Amino acid sequence: MKFTELSPAEFTKFERKNPYGNFFQSAQRAALRDRMGFKTYLMGITQTKDKKRSILGAFLIVERNHEAWVQMGPILDWDDKKLVKFFLSEIKNFAKEKGFWQVEVYPPLLLSTREIDGSKIDEFDRGAIFKAFEEAGFKHQGFTTEIENKANRWMYSKDLSGFETMREAEISFNSSTRKKWHKTQRELDVRVLEDKSELSEWIKALQESNDRNGVPTRPLKYFEDLWDCFGKDAIFCEARRKDNGELVSSEVDIMHPNEMVAFLAGTIEANKHFNGSTAIKGWQINYCLEHKQKRLNLYGMEGNFSLDNPLLRFKGGLRGVSEEYIGGFTYTLAPAKMLAGKVLRRIKRIVKK
16 A cells, blocks of 8 residues: 555546545645645555556645644545544654654544434444554544634534425424525525626625624635635525525535535524525425535534524424544654644734734
């Protein structure tokens, strides 16, 4: 086996046909990160037999400030212990060769699926994976419950494989969500943006939502770059009032062979009562059914199953499942430099304020 760089075409062909493939581990994502000033590496594990080269694994490594990570990857057969061991050994060697101070790996592996009250539906034994990382010197980041930047440990999804029509899907919603969905059909239109110039208006809903939640909104250029790098796989949609055309909600969804992801969204404060997010979610499910997509990934959530979790209540109204992933593993090559780097960046942030 060989740990080597792959061309974007090789990487994409393997990743998009693998059951663990996802848009975070894509050549499109690498192109976007490059534009954002990160360093990216499209890597793979190959094997040559009878002069024929085959790919056994693929993974996007993203690096900045000597810190590198593999987000929702690598894409490989996680039941192949020899392959997993080889990956862990070689990524450490690669990190040392490139001068990384730290490398993090976030495998796309579930620990459990759960009902809206937190009760487990399915549980998966990942003991062998934890052991492999531990033996390779990686430290598990813990069973976190918050929404995270690099790779969410908790997500919410809906399996659409049992539905043929939107009518069948909406019957599966809880009564409150179904009522809101029907109301949006009378009051709102959902449309897909046709030109990148429309993003300057579209982004306003995200900005208002993020301002309410006290978090910064990615700049307009980020969404313009997302538009360019993902092409038709990035679907920028919005809900507007039928009576006056006012913007209510905006969302960008990513279409991948394995799933459709509700990536980033927001709502105009003054128009919250129109339930634009519900309108878009219903439209999104219908879009999936029309395009034979069987999995809707409603993306990140907190691992908090109390009644005080409004995001879970909203997503839970669609009657999907909460997904608990294995989480991140960290291998630190230069602990002193890592600490110094974090202190320096903290000081710079304080000075900017």
